[in-house]
Amino acid sequence: MNRIKTDILIIGAGSGGLSVAAGAAQMGADVVLLEGHKMGGDCLNYGCVPSKALIATGKAAYGQQHSAQYGVENAPGDVDYAAAKDHVADVIAQIAPVDSQERFEGLGVKVIRKFGRFISSDEVEAGDTIIKARRIVIATGSSPLVPPIPGLETVPYETNETLFDLRQKPKHLLIIGGGPIGMEMAQAHIRMGMKVTVIEGEKALGKDDPELAAVVLNNLRDEGVVIEEGALASEIRGKKGAIEVEAKDGRVFKGSHLLIAVGRKANTDRLDLEKAGVEPVRGGVKVDTSLRTTNRKIYAIGDVAGGLQFTHVAGYHAGVIIRSMLFGLPSKAKTHYIPWATYTDPELSQVGLTEAQARAQHGDKLEVVRFHYNHNDRAIAERKTKGFIKVMVVKGRPIGASIVGYQAGELINLWALALANTMKMSQIAAMVAPYPTIGEINKRAAGAYFSPRLFESDMVKRVVGFVQRFVP
Incomplete structure (x- = not known):
C-alpha cells in the first residue's frame, strides 16, 4: 500500500472538484484529486453539456419546420437520431480537454483515477494508495434518483446517464418527472419527430413561479407534448418497445421508451463517512455556512452539500472554500443571488x-x-x-x-x-x-x-x- 501526504485532497472531478483543484494548485498548494469514473463529472458527460447539445438539434429541426414566418419556405426538418447523438458526442469531446487528467497534471495536480473512501478523520484510501491530507473536499456530486416503482426493476428504462448513448430513435418517449430535465428532454424529442408524454405526480415545473411556468407548459403542449399532471406512477410493466406506466388514479400511459427524470441523489454511498466523523443528512452531507462538515478538516461542495443542485453552484462553492482553505479567511456560502x-x-x-x-x-x-x-x-x-x-x-x-x-x-x-x-x-x-x-x-x-x-x-x-x- 502506497502512502502519500498532501495539503488538499479532493474527492470527485466534477465541476466543483476541478475548480478547487485548479485554483489551489495554481496558488501553490499541494493537491491530490481522486476520480473513479469520468473526468468532468455529470455535467460534461451526462448533464448540462449533452442536454444542451441535443436541445440544439431539436431547435434546428424546429427552425426548418417553422421558417415560413421569416419568408423562408418550410422544410421537413427530418432528424437522423444517431447523427444527432454523434453531434452530442462531438460537443462533449471538444470540451473534454479542459477537464482532462492531462490538463490537471499539467497544473501540478496529482490525479488518481480511483474511488476514495475514508479510513480515518484525515485519511482516504483510493485503490492501493492511502492519502493523508490537511484538508479534504468532498465533491462527489449526484446521480439520477430511480424511485422504487413496482415493476421498474424488470422494464428497460433510461436516465440522463444512458439517454445520450441511445442510438435508436424512440417512437413514443414516456418521461416520468416534469421538472427541468424532464421538460427539456420532452421538447427536444418532440422537435426531433417523436411522440412524448410527460407523467408528473404533482405539478410540472412545480418549483418555478406558476405564472411563468404556465407560459412554458402551454408552449410545449402547443408543440405536441402531452403533459399529465397529478399522475403519480404506481406500476410499470411491459418490455423493450412496449412499455406501460399506470398512475395511482388508474390512468395508463403507453410508449416505446421510458426516461426516469424525477430528481437526483447525492453520491455518498462509497465514502464511509462515519469513519471520518462526517454526518450524513438527507440530500447529502451536513455542512455549515462555510461548507465545513462536522469534521472541520473536511468540506463538502456542490450537489453533495445539499441545496441547489446546479453546476454553477458547485463552481461558486469552490471559490468559497478556496478563500478559507488557502488564505484562512472567513468565507460563507450565500444563496440569495444564485440564478x-x-x-x-x-x-x-x-x-x-x-x-x-x-x-x-x-x-x-x-x-x-x-x-x-x-x-x-x-x-x-x-x-x-x-x-x-x-x-x-x-x-x-x-x-x-x-x-x-x-x-x-x-x-x-x-x-x-x-x-x-x-x-x-x-x-x-x-x-x-x-x-x-x-x-x-x-x-x-x-x-x-x-x-x-x-x-x-x-x-x-x-x-x-x-x-x-x-x-x-
Whole structure:
C-alpha cells in the first residue's frame, strides 16, 4: 500500500472538484484529486453539456419546420437520431480537454483515477494508495434518483446517464418527472419527430413561479407534448418497445421508451463517512455556512452539500472554500443571488425571491414590475414575443427576478449581478443598452418601476411647470 501526504485532497472531478483543484494548485498548494469514473463529472458527460447539445438539434429541426414566418419556405426538418447523438458526442469531446487528467497534471495536480473512501478523520484510501491530507473536499456530486416503482426493476428504462448513448430513435418517449430535465428532454424529442408524454405526480415545473411556468407548459403542449399532471406512477410493466406506466388514479400511459427524470441523489454511498466523523443528512452531507462538515478538516461542495443542485453552484462553492482553505479567511456560502435557468423554448429563469416568496416575506412593502417581450423591438423582429419579466422590488432594490422568454437564461445574469451587489433599480435604469437588443428588456423593466413615479406624480408635474414658466 502506497502512502502519500498532501495539503488538499479532493474527492470527485466534477465541476466543483476541478475548480478547487485548479485554483489551489495554481496558488501553490499541494493537491491530490481522486476520480473513479469520468473526468468532468455529470455535467460534461451526462448533464448540462449533452442536454444542451441535443436541445440544439431539436431547435434546428424546429427552425426548418417553422421558417415560413421569416419568408423562408418550410422544410421537413427530418432528424437522423444517431447523427444527432454523434453531434452530442462531438460537443462533449471538444470540451473534454479542459477537464482532462492531462490538463490537471499539467497544473501540478496529482490525479488518481480511483474511488476514495475514508479510513480515518484525515485519511482516504483510493485503490492501493492511502492519502493523508490537511484538508479534504468532498465533491462527489449526484446521480439520477430511480424511485422504487413496482415493476421498474424488470422494464428497460433510461436516465440522463444512458439517454445520450441511445442510438435508436424512440417512437413514443414516456418521461416520468416534469421538472427541468424532464421538460427539456420532452421538447427536444418532440422537435426531433417523436411522440412524448410527460407523467408528473404533482405539478410540472412545480418549483418555478406558476405564472411563468404556465407560459412554458402551454408552449410545449402547443408543440405536441402531452403533459399529465397529478399522475403519480404506481406500476410499470411491459418490455423493450412496449412499455406501460399506470398512475395511482388508474390512468395508463403507453410508449416505446421510458426516461426516469424525477430528481437526483447525492453520491455518498462509497465514502464511509462515519469513519471520518462526517454526518450524513438527507440530500447529502451536513455542512455549515462555510461548507465545513462536522469534521472541520473536511468540506463538502456542490450537489453533495445539499441545496441547489446546479453546476454553477458547485463552481461558486469552490471559490468559497478556496478563500478559507488557502488564505484562512472567513468565507460563507450565500444563496440569495444564485440564478438558475431551464432551457426550454421559451426559456425560464429565476434569481432571488419569486413573487410568492417576496409577498410572504415583505407584504405590502413589495412592488412587482413587469415588462413584456411583445414590447421589445428585437423580440418582434425575431418573432420571439412570448414571455415577460417581473422584478420584485422593496424600497428601491430588487430582491428577485423571474423571466420567461427568449434568452431568459442570458437576461437573468444582470439581476444576479444586481442582487449580489445590492444594487438599486436606479442603477439598472441608468444603464444604456444598445438598440435593438433583447437585453433592453431588463432596462425597460427598471424603467417600469420609475414610470409611475415620474409620469403620474403631481409633484413632478408642478416642478416641470414651474421650470417652464420661470426658468429662462
